[in-house]
Each structure stands twice: as structure tokens, then as C-alpha cells.
Amino acid sequence: MNSIVEAVARQAELSSYKICIADKNKGYTYAEIWEKIQNIAQKFINIKIERGDRILVECSQDFRFLVCKFACELIGAIFVPVEYKASLEKVNMILEDTDAKLFLYKTEYDLVVKKIEIKEFFQVKLEDIKFKFLFPSREETAEILYTTGTTGRAKGIEITNDNNIAIAENIIKGTKMKPNNVELIPLPLCHSHGLRCCYANLLNGSTIVLSDGISHIKSIFEMINLYKVTAIDLSPSAILILLKLSKGRFFEVNVQMDYIQIGTAILQEDTKKVLISGFPNTRLYNFYGSTESGRTCVLDFSKERDRHGCIGKPTINAKFIVTDENRKRISSSKEKVGLLASAGPMNMKGYWKKPELTKQVMQNEFFYTNDIGYIDEEGFIYILGRKDDIINCGGIKIAPDEIEESVKKYKEIIDCACVPKEDKVTGQTPKVFVVVYNKEKFQKKELIKFLEKYIDNNKIPKDIEVIDEIPRTYNGKIQRVKLMEQKNTII
Numbered sequence: 046m047n048s049i050v051e052a053v054a055r056q057a058e059l060s061s062y063k064i065c066i067a068d069k070n071k072g073y074t075y076a077e078i079w080e081k082i083q084n085i086a087q088k089f090i091n092i093k094i095e096r097g098d099r100i101l102v103e104c105s106q107d108f109r110f111l112v113c114k115f116a117c118e119l120i121g122a123i124f125v126p127v128e129y130k131a132s133l134e135k136v137n138m139i140l141e142d143t144d145a146k147l148f149l150y151k152t153e154y155d156l157v158v159k160k161i162e163i164k165e166f167f168q169v170k171l172e173d174i175k176f177k178f179l180f181p182s183r184e185e186t187a188e189i190l191y192t193t194g195t196t197g198r199a200k201g202i203e204i205t206n207d208n209n210i211a212i213a214e215n216i217i218k219g220t221k222m223k224p225n226n227v228e229l230i231p232l233p234l235c236h237s238h239g240l241r242c243c244y245a246n247l248l249n250g251s252t253i254v255l256s257d258g259i260s261h262i263k264s265i266f267e268m269i270n271l272y273k274v275t276a277i278d279l280s281p282s283a284i285l286i287l288l289k290l291s292k293g294r295f296f297e298v299n300v301q302m303d304y305i306q307i308g309t310a311i312l313q314e315d316t317k318k319v320l321i322s323g324f325p326n327t328r329l330y331n332f333y334g335s336t337e338s339g340r341t342c343v344l345d346f347s348k349e350r351d352r353h354g355c356i357g358k359p360t361i362n363a364k365f366i367v368t369d370e371n372r373k374r375i376s377s378s379k380e381k382v383g384l385l386a387s388a389g390p391m392n393m394k395g396y397w398k399k400p401e402l403t404k405q406v407m408q409n410e411f412f413y414t415n416d417i418g419y420i421d422e423e424g425f426i427y428i429l430g431r432k433d434d435i436i437n438c439g440g441i442k443i444a445p446d447e448i449e450e451s452v453k454k455y456k457e458i459i460d461c462a463c464v465p466k467e468d469k470v471t472g473q474t475p476k477v478f479v480v481v482y483n484k485e486k487f488q489k490k491e492l493i494k495f496l497e498k499y500i501d502n503n504k505i506p507k508d509i510e511v512i513d514e515i516p517r518t519y520n521g522k523i524q525r526v527k528l529m530e531q532k533n534t535i536i
Contacts (some may be wrong), residue, residue: 048187048206050115051180052248054079062252062273064227067272067471068255069264070108077241081167083174085116088166089091092147092159096121101136102163103150104129104235106257111234113149114188118206119178124188135199139191142201142397171494183207189397190237192336201397202336209244211390212339213355215360215453216245218275219343220330226251228276229269231259233282237336238308242278258289259535266294275303281312282521286321296323302356304328308340308519310416311354311428313450317346333428334370338412342367342426352374352428354444356418363389367420372408377419382429382442383419386411417442434464434525443504444472445525448475451499455492457481460515462523467507476508478528480527484511 046052050298053065053075057125061076073081094100100122102113110126117124125143129134130152139156140148148160180189187209189201216222228246230253232239254272259265259279263285268274279287284307287295305320305327312331320329324347333342333356342365344357367377373384393414395403406413417435418428426443429435429444436443445463452461459480466476481487489509495504516524 046210046248047183047245048118048181049244050082050118051207052472053082053115054180055172058251063250064252064253064272066108066111066253066255067268069257069268070107072252072272073108077401078108078115080116081108081112082119083178084166085112086119086165086178087176088169089116089120089122094120094122094146097123097186098147098218099123099125099145099149100389101125101140101143101145101158103127103148103152104133104233105151105163106231106234106255106432109167113163118187120176120179121181121185121228123186124375126188126190126235126240128233133483135191137423138199139201143189150235158477181206183210190240190336192236200399200402201213202392203397205363208339208393208403209241210248211362212241213245213248215340215343215362216242216283216306216332216363217249219332219339219340220306221328222246222249222251222493223275224250226276226303227254227272227274228252228278229254229256229265230278231265232278232280233255233258237339238280239278242306246429260285262287262290262294262443266291267300269301273301274298274324275301277302277305277360279305279307280521281307281309281316284316284320284439297328298322302327302367306330306332308332310333311356311446313453314344314353315450315453317350320512321350321510322457333357333426335412335414337393337406338363338387338389341387342388348427352425352427352447354429356426358424358426359387360391362391363387365420366411367418368413379419379421381428382417382419384413384432385416385426386413387430388412436463436465436473436475438468438473438475438503442501443475445475448496448500448504448506452477452479452492454499455495457483457487459490462515462525462528463506465530466526466529474508475504475506475508477506478512478515479511480515481511487511 057075057079064072065075065078101259119512149163183206186206187206190198230239234240243253263501299463329347331344332340334340342356366374388410448463461479464475465473468474516527
């Protein structure tokens with residue numbers, strides 16, 4: 046199998062009546078989806094879309110978005126997703142960067158590019174399929190994913206069909222996905238997390254159920270019951286929202302749930318405990334990865350319960366090493382940490398039109414992360430944090446996650462984030478930003494006293510600032526750069 050669209054076509058032959066994609070409106074079989082893919086592909090050809098052309102598609106959490114994706118793939122065009130109601134500035138930036146030939150939209154934008162409303166594109170009378178399609182090769186570029194990371198800088202990440210197949214295999218094998226899997230995917234398909242979960246299920250011949258986020262609790266449970274959902278793909282922030290809004294009802298689906306997968310670097314221990322307690326019969330996976338390399342490590346924390354800071358073992362197509370600052374491989378341990386690097390067919394082709402930036406992170410088949418960690422004797426990989434986030438306090442390396450996890454245990458804290466702050470004596474010292482329930486009643490000294498029970502004295506932050514909200518990316522990652530740029534208003 047050389048591409049995900051080829052897998053869909055194959056499944057349309059083998060299990061034509063099996064539900065392929067379900068959304069809030071209805072379920073569509075593999076045969077129906079394959080027919081729609083061919084139809085949209087023909088429409089692309091009719092408006093002179095050619096192999097290698099870039100097509101920008103505004104995200105929708107329904108079958109049409111994925112049909113557009115695979116129609117692009119079928120004719121060799123390059124799919125470029127953008128989030129729903131993205132800013133005009135971002136849309137223009139992506140259009141200019143990719144030199145896109147077409148924009149399929151839901152939101153009306155004032156743009157100098159050929160544009161067609163997605164709904165209208167699908168309403169046009171079905172076309173006779175006139176072209177003889179040729180499934181794409183593994184080496185062809187399938188998509189360009191623009192990611193807004195914790196620094197706020199958007200980069201186009203060029204992904205091949207080979208990358209997508211390898212990432213999908215990593216998810217399938219990592220979750221022990223069954224052929225009859227039915228997976229609820231509430232995460233936005235414009236980003237790699239939800240999109241790649243779709244690819245994995247389609248390569249596996251399974252069913253995906255799309256929902257527009259998880260805030261509409263009634264709709265979520267209706268879909269879980271209607272389609273007999275057996276798995277869910279979530280982010281840490283989505284878990285917390287779902288647990289809060291469902292008021293315990295989420296745990297009631299434990300009996301039918303085969304697994305829950307979560308995409309994050311390190312899942313908070315408190316969240317792990319809640320899920321383990323609420324889903325005693327369900328496999329619980331923490332996937333580590335990036336848009337550049339997909340899901341490269343997996344930890345079944347329902348089984349491995351006492352591995353704090355662990356991201357698991359490499360997925361089937363991934364290989365990991367630990368290097369020093371000069372990218373020289375080292376033998377790592379808890380006492381001797383370094384930078385993680387991964388190799389395998391899941392690694393991106395490169396950053397779109399940025400060869401020099403690509404060279405900075407890719408060398409000799411390895412993608413060099415900015416994560417500091419080590420590999421233990423059993424092959425489990427541990428992460429201390431991002432290189433830029435690690436606080437060097439007089440030679441002592443402090444992981445922000447460790448402090449944040451302890452701060453969140455304090456009853457008056459809603460949210461928090463820890464960042465390094467310059468210090469004349471130690472070089473750096475930890476600073477904590479907190480969101481509290483009651484600003485008037487909150488006492489810094491009481492929090493410090495509380496933290497003395499959980500963390501070493503030299504790691505206790507003396508600098509604490511109350512703010513209204515912790516800046517985060519769409520998937521819950523703390524934007525630490527924004528916090529460090531803020532003026533200090535110490536309480």
C-alpha cells in the first residue's frame with residue numbers, strides 16, 4: 046500500500062458497506078466515500094488542477110474535508126489544510142508561501158486566488174469519471190501542514206505518502222488496533238493529531254466518527270452510542286474538559302472502550318490516575334511525537350503505572366538515540382541526559398521551501414528534537430522537558446513540568462506555568478505564573494509552604510505571578526515564550 050487513498054479504494058472493494066466516516070449528519074460507507082473521492086478528483090481536473098498544485102482547504106469536522114484531502118491525493122495535488130475561521134493574515138501567509146492554485150472555503154475571505162465554497166463544490170451535479178487515475182507513489186508529497194507551535198512561528202511541514210503510511214502503522218501497532226475499531230476523533234482535522242488518527246483507522250479498514258470538539262456533551266454521547274465507539278483520540282486539555290462537562294458520565298463508557306489514546310509529551314500523573322481509575326478495563330496510551338515525525342513513542346500507562354516522566358518505547362517504525370549538544374551519540378542514563386533524536390520513514394521530507402531550516406533539525410536520517418531525556422536499560426524513554434524550557438539553576442537542571450504538577454495540587458490553583466528567570470547568583474531560577482480562584486485571598490507564602498512537601502527546596506519558586514490565563518496552543522501546550530516576554534508583576 047503506497048498511500049492512504051489507495052487503502053480507502055481497496056477497502057471499498059473488500060468491505061463496501063462498512064461505515065468509513067461518520068459525522069454529526071450521517072455515516073458514509075467505504076464505497077460511498079470512494080465514489081465521492083473520485084467525483085471531487087474529476088472536478089479538480091475539470092478546473093485545471095494538476096499534479097503538484099497546492100490546494101488550500103479550510104477545515105470542517107465532516108466527511109467533505111477528508112474527501113477533498115483524498116481527492117487531492119488521488120490526482121497528485123498537494124493538500125494544505127487550514128483551521129476553521131483562521132485569521133486573514135494567516136490564510137494570506139499560507140497562500141503566498143505555497144502559491145496555492147485553489148482555496149476551498151467555509152468562511153468568506155477577501156483573497157486574490159481562485160476560491161470555491163466547499164458546500165457548493167459538493168452540491169454540483171456528480172460528474173462522470175473520465176480520467177484514468179493512478180495511485181500516487183510513496184515518494185510524492187501528500188500535504189503541507191502548517192503548525193503554530195509554542196513560539197508562534199508557523200512553518201510548512203512537507204509530508205510524503207510514505208510518511209503518512211509509516212505514521213499510520215505506528216498508531217495501528219501502538220494501540221493494537223482491531224479491524225472492527227470505531228474511533229471517535231473530536232480533535233481538529235486541520236492539525237496533525239486528529240488527521241493522522243484518521244489515516245491510521247482508514248489504513249486499518251476501521252471506522253472514524255468525527256465530532257466538532259467535545260463541548261457538546263449530549264452530541265458526543267449520542268455518537269458514542271449510535272456508532273458503538275470503541276476508541277477515542279484526545280489531547281490533555283480535551284480530557285480535562287470532557288471530564289468536567291460530562292460530570293462522571295464519561296466513565297460509564299468504560300465497558301465498550303477498547304482504548305483511549307492521548308497525544309502529548311508527558312501526561313500529568315494526576316490525569317493518568319483519574320483515567321486509570323475510571324477506565325479499569327481500557328488500554329490507555331500516551332503518544333509522543335511531533336508534526337515533523339508523527340507518533341514515535343507510545344506508553345501504555347494502564348499497564349506501566351509507575352514510570353513518571355516516561356514517554357514509553359519507540360513505535361514500530363521509529364528508532365531513538367540520545368546525543369550531546371554536538372549531535373554525537375551518547376550512552377544516556379538518569380544521571381547522564383542528552384537530546385533525543387528519531388529516525389524512520391515517518392520523519393518529514395522537510396520544511397517547505399526552507400532547506401537551511403531543514404538542515405538544522407534533520408541530518409543522517411535523524412530528526413533532532415529539542416527534548417532533553419534519556420533511555421533506561423529496558424528501552425523506556427524519559428523526558429525532562431524542552432531544551433529551551435529546562436531551568437539551569439546553579440548547575441541543577443529543573444524540569445518545569447515537575448514544578449507545575451506540584452503547584453496544580455494546591456487547592457486555590459486553576460492553572461499554572463513555570464518558566465526560567467534570569468538570576469545573578471544561580472544563572473536561572475524558576476518562576477511560576479498562576480491562575481487562581483480568588484486573587485484577593487491567594488497568599489504566595491502559603492503556596493510556597495505547600496510546595497515544601499512535594500519538591501526539593503532548591504526547586505521551589507520564590508517568584509510567583511498571578512495572571513488571568515495561561516497562554517496555550519490549540520492542543521494545550523504552554524506558550525512559555527509569551528510568558529517570558531511579559532512584564533513582571535510580582536505579588
